Amino acid sequence: MAGVSLLALxxxxxxLxxxxxxLxxxxxxxxxxxxxDDLAVxxxxxxxxxxxxxxxxxWAVTKGSLINKLILVPVALLMSLYAPWLxxxxxxxxxxxxxxxxxxxxxxxxxxxxxETSPLKRLQQLSLSKDxxxxxxxxxxxxxxxxxxxxxxxxxxxxxxxxxDASFAKQVIVVSSLAxxxxxxxxxxxxxxxxxxxxxxxxxxxxxxxxxxxxSGFLGRSLVNSAAPLMSALSVFGTIAMFLVGGGILVHGWPxxxxxxxxxxxxxxxxxxxxxxxxxxxxxxxGMTLIKKLTSLGSA
Numbered sequence: 597m598a599g600v601s602l603l604a605l606x607x608x609x610x611x612l613x614x615x616x617x618x619l620x621x622x623x624x625x626x627x628x629x630x631x632x633d634d635l636a637v638x639x640x641x642x643x644x645x646x647x648x649x650x651x652x653x654x655w656a657v658t659k660g661s662l663i664n665k666l667i668l669v670p671v672a673l674l675m676s677l678y679a680p681w682l683x684x685x686x687x688x689x690x691x692x693x694x695x696x697x698x699x700x701x702x703x704x705x706x707x708x709x710x711x712e713t714s715p716l717k718r719l720q721q722l723s724l725s726k727d728x729x730x731x732x733x734x735x736x737x738x739x740x741x742x743x744x745x746x747x748x749x750x751x752x753x754x755x756x757x758x759x760x761d762a763s764f765a766k767q768v769i770v771v772s773s774l775a776x777x778x779x780x781x782x783x784x785x786x787x788x789x790x791x792x793x794x795x796x797x798x799x800x801x802x803x804x805x806x807x808x809x810x811x812s813g814f815l816g817r818s819l820v821n822s823a824a825p826l827m828s829a830l831s832v833f834g835t836i837a838m839f840l841v842g843g844g845i846l847v848h849g850w851p852x853x854x855x856x857x858x859x860x861x862x863x864x865x866x867x868x869x870x871x872x873x874x875x876x877x878x879x880x881x882x883g884m885t886l887i888k889k890l891t892s893l894g895s896a
Contacts, residue, residue, distance in 0.1 A: 650790045653737060658783040660741035664748045665775045672752045676760065676767055684849055687757045690750045691845030691873075692880060698838035699877030701831070751778060754845070789826065796820035840866065843873025 675682050752775055759770050799816025802808035847853050847869055857868050 649733060650794075651787060653733060654783055654787045654790065656737045657740040657744065657786075658779065660737070661744045661748060661779050661783065662776075664741070664745045665752070665779060668745075668749055668752045669772055669775050672756045673764075673768060673771060676756055677764055680760065683753075683757055683760055686753050687845050688849040690753050691842040691849065692876060693746075694750060694838045694842030695846070695873040695877030696880040696884070697877075698835045698842065698873065699881040701835045701838075703881060748775075748779075751775070754841070757845075789823070792819050792823040792826070796823070836870070839870045839873030839877065841873075842877070843869035843871070846872055846876060 675686070752771060755771050755774050756767065759767050762770070796816040796819030799808060799812045800820070801816075803810065803813030803816065847857060853872070857865060860868055
């Protein structure tokens with residue numbers, strides 16, 4: 597009997613792990629867009645500091661991100677337990693914000709707004725004193741952690757929304773494990789991206805000194821040349837994914853719109869979700885811009 601009970605327990609555990617794996621796969625797929633944007637935004641946030649301080653800054657932001665998750669995950673799970681009716685409105689709010697953020701990025705690209713990581717800005721940073729550089733570093737860390745809080749909230753809510761029909765125990769396991777995994781994965785990639793050019797320069801210098809062969813030199817030049825295009829590509833794909841994810845959340849959150857589009861094929865469904873995201877993002881951006889202008893006129 598004991599053997600049968602043990603086998604039954606192992607079978608239950610195997611079924612539970614299988615369910616968790618399926619739920620985690622679905623949640624990871626739905627959060628892919630936010631993760632791509634999270635990676636691009638945070639890599640850009642921590643760039644521009646001194647080379648020897650890049651990894652300490654990434655580690656500081658990683659710790660801040662973990663603290664953000666420690667706050668957000670219990671709040672989200674409590675919401676699921678005591679106020680599950682809030683999940684859909686919060687998801688719609690998060691999807692709307694994603695679309696607005698994507699529209700804002702497109703607006704920045706069109707007007708060619710200068711970025712803080714421009715060559716001129718970097719040259720100005722080189723002339724700063726040690727104390728000024730430390731103050732700038734602290735500001736970057738604080739800004740990156742604030743940005744991470746918003747993106748982490750979106751990720752946690754999207755994960756929770758994707759497992760809303762599962763038992764509370766499965767929700768706890770999936771949301772907690774994915775939140776931890778995504779934090780480690782995102783900032784691990786951020787650390788790799790910000791050090792790409794340094795590793796490339798090291799390999800090039802080693803080849804010039806005769807300590808490495810031509811393959812190392814080629815690899816080094818490739819890393820240096822690909823760092824900036826990689827950042828740009830991440831930003832572009834992250835923005836597209838934000839419209840896809842945000843639009844998809846809104847389509848599923850509004851029953852009338854979901855029933856209108858549910859018969860579309862896969863490709864047309866994706867394009868429809870993206871179109872909804874773009875249109876809503878531009879509308880919200882226009883509304884926010886108008887409010888800011890009216891506020892500035894009223895205070896003038």
